[in-house]
Amino acid sequence: FFEPTILKKDLTRFAPLWGLYGLFALLAVLLIWDLEGEAARFANNAPELFLSMGILNFLYAPIAAFVLFGDLFKSRMCNALHALPLRREGWFLTHLTAGMLFCILPNGLAALLAAALLQEYAWLAFLWLGLMVLQYIFFFGVATFACHCSGNYLGAIAVYGIINFLAVILGWLAITFYQPLLYGVRFDFYEFAKHCPVVRFTDALYLEIYYDNMTGKLVFEHFIGEDWRYLGISSGLGLVFLALALLIYRVRNLESAGDLIAFKPAAPVFLVLYTFLAGTMLHYIASLTGLRYIFLAIGLAVGFFTGRMLLERTVRVFRVKSFVYCGIFLAVFFGSLLLARLDPIGITRWIPKAESVVGAAFMSIQKLELVPIFGDFPSKKKSMARYS
Numbered sequence: 001f002f003e004p005t006i007l008k009k010d011l012t013r014f015a016p017l018w019g020l021y022g023l024f025a026l027l028a029v030l031l032i033w034d035l036e037g038e039a040a041r042f043a044n045n046a047p048e049l050f051l052s053m054g055i056l057n058f059l060y061a062p063i064a065a066f067v068l069f070g071d072l073f074k075s076r077m078c079n080a081l082h083a084l085p086l087r088r089e090g091w092f093l094t095h096l097t098a099g100m101l102f103c104i105l106p107n108g109l110a111a112l113l114a115a116a117l118l119q120e121y122a123w124l125a126f127l128w129l130g131l132m133v134l135q136y137i138f139f140f141g142v143a144t145f146a147c148h149c150s151g152n153y154l155g156a157i158a159v160y161g162i163i164n165f166l167a168v169i170l171g172w173l174a175i176t177f178y179q180p181l182l183y184g185v186r187f188d189f190y191e192f193a194k195h196c197p198v199v200r201f202t203d204a205l206y207l208e209i210y211y212d213n214m215t216g217k218l219v220f221e222h223f224i225g226e227d228w229r230y231l232g233i234s235s236g237l238g239l240v241f242l243a244l245a246l247l248i249y250r251v252r253n254l255e256s257a258g259d260l261i262a263f264k265p266a267a268p269v270f271l272v273l274y275t276f277l278a279g280t281m282l283h284y285i286a287s288l289t290g291l292r293y294i295f296l297a298i299g300l301a302v303g304f305f306t307g308r309m310l311l312e313r314t315v316r317v318f319r320v321k322s323f324v325y326c327g328i329f330l331a332v333f334f335g336s337l338l339l340a341r342l343d344p345i346g347i348t349r350w351i352p353k354a355e356s357v358v359g360a361a362f363m364s365i366q367k368l369e370l371v372p373i374f375g376d377f378p379s380k381k382k383s384m385a386r387y388s
Contacts, residue, residue: 001089002097010098014067021060022106025132028052029114043121043218044211046114049128054135054201057103061139062146062160064102068095069147073156075257082254092246096144103136121218127207134235135201139164141238141245148245148252149266151259159266162273163241167195173276176283181340183348200230260310271307275329278303300333301326 011018028049071077082088107129114125146159162169171192179187193199204227212219248263256262261270282299286292304326308317343349 001087001093003086003090003094006086006091006094007098010068010095011101014064014098014102017064017067018102018106021056021102022109024056025053025106025110026113028056029110029117033117039117039119039121043118043124044209046118046121046124046128047205047207047209049114050131050204050206051202053128053132054204055198057132057135057139058164058198058201061103061136062143062157064099065140065143065147066153066156068099069144070153072147072252072262073150073152073257075255078254078257088249089246092249096242099140099144100133100136103133103140107132131206131231134231138197138234138238141241145241145245145248148248149261149263151256151262155260155262155270158270159261162270164197167192168199169273173280176280177337178340181337182343185348197234200227200234204230206231259313267311271304271311272329274307274310275300275303278306297330297334300330304329 071081081091111125111129114128115122118125142163143156143160146156146163149159150156171187171189174192175187175189179185205224206227207223208221210219210221211217252262261267279296279300282302283292283296286295305317305322308322309315
């Protein structure tokens with residue numbers, strides 16, 4: 001289940017990668033260091049690291065996974081390495097250990113530097129280290145799962161992006177196709193976006209602190225439980241994705257190297273999302289004409305068959321079976337649009353009870369904003385449209 005020689009080879013071969021990441025982490029610490037050298041002021045700026053490193057982990061984790069498990073994408077290399085007397089569990093867990101060290105080692109060095117600068121507030125540096133590792137576990141777990149689901153880099157990037165931005169994609173499709181058919185109904189895109197890990201990790205503060213000008217000390221107020229819960233759930237999901245990746249790896253055919261999707265049960269999910277993407281593009285192109293739904297149907301059909309070509313690595317996909325599946329897909333999708341337009345359950349006709357109304361507003365077209373008539377409205381992050 002573990003081979004020290006492979007671990008040593010991973011750490012030395014890819015040292016430039018995790019060394020460059022460590023350099024970025026050190027620079028991030030130094031960039032927010034107060035010029036006057038006050039530890040309290042630096043500690044007050046420390047939460048900015050929580051935000052800046054989130055996007056860095058999102059980009060760095062898949063690169064680390066792709067270089068460690070990249071042999072699965074090359075047929076000759078894949079067959080040669082798996083001919084060696086080492087179990088697949090040995091390859092997986094050794095690469096997994098190396099991938100975690102790619103995060104812990106550089107972030108640990110940056111945390112030690114930050115702890116020396118923070119002095120009495122050194123606990124913030126180690127809090128930052130824990131946050132970075134937990135974020136990395138999620139992104140690395142998803143990237144590892146993407147590597148074992150796919151047979152080439154393009155497929156791995158697609159799976160990684162779909163999982164991370166699935167909530168945003170679903171919100172975009174709902175607003176594009178269904179919102180125009182539901183009169184008076186407005187979907188709150190933030191309700192979708194807040195479930196996107198990239199958005200949440202780059203928006204979370206995790207704790208409330210402020211610098212007291214009178215005493216020159218840092219005042220800690222409290223931890224933000226909602227952000228910590230999301231981080232804990234995300235890191236747990238990262239472990240689940242790692243476990244799923246191992247299960248897929250144990251049954252993966254080596255001949256799937258080079259395929260877009262190596263794990264066949266995941267192919268329909270990719271095909272559906274790819275088809276929607278192609279259809280949406282043509283829908284937007286024809287949005288200024290009265291033929292947008294015709295172009296939508298054409299785009300969905302084109303997306304379906306080109307998606308099959310990518311999955312099967314051949315242009316010979318125009319079979320009777322494919323036309324039947326395409327027809328079923330189009331019938332189900334346009335049937336759902338028809339149901340949204342007819343509104344059989346009365347979503348657009350629903351009127352709230354008078355005692356449940358907390359506020360009212362009218363839309364100012366000139367300023368493109370809601371002007372309150374009465375009642376209190378939530379913060380900017382929450383939708384005001386639902387109260388209008």
